[in-house]
Amino acid sequence: MRALVTGGGGFLGGAIVRRLRDRGDTVRSFSRQRYTALDELGVEQMQGDIADADAVDRAIPGCDVVFHVAAKAGVWGPAREYHLANVVGTENVIAACRKHGVGRLVFTSSPSVVATGHDIEGGDESLPYPRRYLADYPRTKAAAERLVLAANGPDLATVSLRPHLIWGPGDNHLIPRLIGRARAGRLRQIGEGTNRADVTYVDNAAAAHLLAADRLSPGSPIAGKAYFISDGAPVQVWPFINRILALAGLPPVTRRVPLAVAYAAGAVLEATYKLLGRSEQPPMTRFVAVQLATSHWFDISAARRELGYEPVVSTGEGLKRLAQWLASGAA
Numbered sequence: 001m002r003a004l005v006t007g008g009g010g011f012l013g014g015a016i017v018r019r020l021r022d023r024g025d026t027v028r029s030f031s032r033q034r035y036t037a038l039d040e041l042g043v044e045q046m047q048g049d050i051a052d053a054d055a056v057d058r059a060i061p062g063c064d065v066v067f068h069v070a071a072k073a074g075v076w077g078p079a080r081e082y083h084l085a086n087v088v089g090t091e092n093v094i095a096a097c098r099k100h101g102v103g104r105l106v107f108t109s110s111p112s113v114v115a116t117g118h119d120i121e122g123g124d125e126s127l128p129y130p131r132r133y134l135a136d137y138p139r140t141k142a143a144a145e146r147l148v149l150a151a152n153g154p155d156l157a158t159v160s161l162r163p164h165l166i167w168g169p170g171d172n173h174l175i176p177r178l179i180g181r182a183r184a185g186r187l188r189q190i191g192e193g194t195n196r197a198d199v200t201y202v203d204n205a206a207a208a209h210l211l212a213a214d215r216l217s218p219g220s221p222i223a224g225k226a227y228f229i230s231d232g233a234p235v236q237v238w239p240f241i242n243r244i245l246a247l248a249g250l251p252p253v254t255r256r257v258p259l260a261v262a263y264a265a266g267a268v269l270e271a272t273y274k275l276l277g278r279s280e281q282p283p284m285t286r287f288v289a290v291q292l293a294t295s296h297w298f299d300i301s302a303a304r305r306e307l308g309y310e311p312v313v314s315t316g317e318g319l320k321r322l323a324q325w326l327a328s329g330a331a
Contacts, residue, residue, distance in 0.1 A: 002026045003213070004063045006050060006093065007070030008043065009035035011173065012108065012166055015206035016067055017043055023210075030059040030070070050089030053096075060096040065104040065213050068093045068148075073173060075135045075288055076273075076281035086140035087147070094151045102156065104216045106209055107148040109160045111198070111228060111298060112138035117286075119195070119295040125226055125302055135287035145226060152224035157216045160226040161208055164298065168202035168318055169325030178241060182250045186283060189256040191293030193238040198230035198297040201318040204311040205229055211307045227303040231318070232311045234297035240315075247323045262289035 003020050007013035008029025014037065020027045021041045028044040029035070038045055048055025050070045060066065072085035090107070097105050114120070114127040115138055129146075133139035145160045152158040167174055181187040208229045215222050242252035266289045269282035303309040313321075 001064045001213075002028075002062060003065050003067060004028045004030060004060055005067045005069060006030045006056075006059075006089075008045075009033065009038060010069065011170055012163070012202060012205055013067070013069040014038075014170070015202045016069065016209050017041065019203075019206050019210055028059065028063065030056070050092065051084040053092045056089070056092040057096045057099065060093075060102060061100045063100070063102050065106065065216075066093060066097055066102055067106045067108070067209055067213070069108045069209075071108070071141065071144075073137060074281070075137060075285050077136070077279070079136045082136035082140040086137075086144045090144035090147050094147060094156075097156055098151075103218065104213060105148065105151070105156060105158045106212050106216065107145065107158065107160045108209070109145045109148075109162045109226060110138065110141050111162045111164045111296065113142035113145055113162070115290075115296065117290045117294070121196075121295050121297060122299050123228075123297075124299040125228065133287075134290060135285065138287075149224055149226065154218050157218045157220060157223040159212050159216050159222050159224070161205075161212060161229050161303075162226060162298075163200040163205040163208065163229040164198035164296070166200050166202050166205050167322070168313075169321055170202065175244060175322075178244060179248050179250065182245050182248075182253065187241075187253050188262075189238050189253050189292075190262045190289055191256075191259045193236075193256065195237050195293060195295040196234040196297055197237050197291075197295060198228075198234050199240065199315065200230050201311070201313040201315070203313050204231060207312065208303065208307060208309050211309055215307060222306050225302075225306075227307060227309075228298035228300050229303055229309065230298060230300055230311070231313075231315050232300060233315060234295075235315060237292065243319060244322070247319070247326050259289060259293040262293070265289075 008017045009031040046059045266284040266286040
């Protein structure tokens with residue numbers, strides 16, 4: 001098929017591109033910059049801002065399916081930037097799909113769209129969107145997901161995937177941030193340390209996207225639905241973090257901060273940074289405190305049953321591959 005991947009030069013987007021090319025699909029990438037690795041794969045590249053409707057419109061003609069992966073991630077930054085990238089960008093993708101007769105749209109969402117700040121253990125797709133969010137990322141991703149699912153119809157079939165904490169070799173966000181904070185002596189265990197969370201090895205997340213695209217068509221059973229995606233076995237958050245740190249040659253995190261203290265500190269720091277107009281992320285935010293101290297893992301039965309999804313790379317195998325990547329000095 002002829003596929004467009006928005007954010008094709010990113011961590012997950014790149015993994016999706018590689019899988020598509022491996023099976024012989026024609027791929028076009030839409031990103032802010034050009035990537036040598038995509039040139040080597042024979043991928044057509046178009047540059048632009050996802051919030052620029054004209055740029056998005058130029059990227060979509062001739063495609064059968066769009067994987068909309070591009071987004072502004074993270075937990076800190078101007079609300080307007082999150083809105084433009086995640087909400088306006090998604091509006092632009094939907095409009096261009098409709099204009100150019102693209103029949104399938106696979107959207108990369110996040111489990112944080114249903115995060116309440118409390119434990120979620122074995123939650124499924126019936127979980128509602130909360131009334132308020134602790135950060136602009138989940139708030140705008142939820143708004144974008146709603147747009148995507150509402151756009152599903154006879155001419156454009158849509159599906160939303162919610163992979164949780166994507167990790168693995170090539171990660172340019174989660175793992176480097178953990179390692180960087182640990183090396184700087186700024187990483188603390190938040191809460192009791194018994195909480196569990198889902199993680200999703202990057203190749204598993206990419207495979208889920210292709211499975212969804214292959215099963216998606218107007219009126220198909222998966223059209224207009226959202227699915228949680230993970231490695232299928234939640235991990236204890238802090239032992240998992242310590243295993244990653246050990247692979248990087250760093251000692252485990254032993255100093256602990258109660259959730260209530262970290263949450264209060266996050267609230268104060270957020271207010272202070274906003275008042276001072278500081279652009280860098282505070283050492284702690286309310287959203288980060290809650291994510292590190294609560295359980296958030298989900299039932300992926302629907303993805304297994306309706307997408308045919310099965311995590312191929314186990315957490316143990318993923319850690320072996322991660323160790324090799326860290327040892328190579330690529331991180």
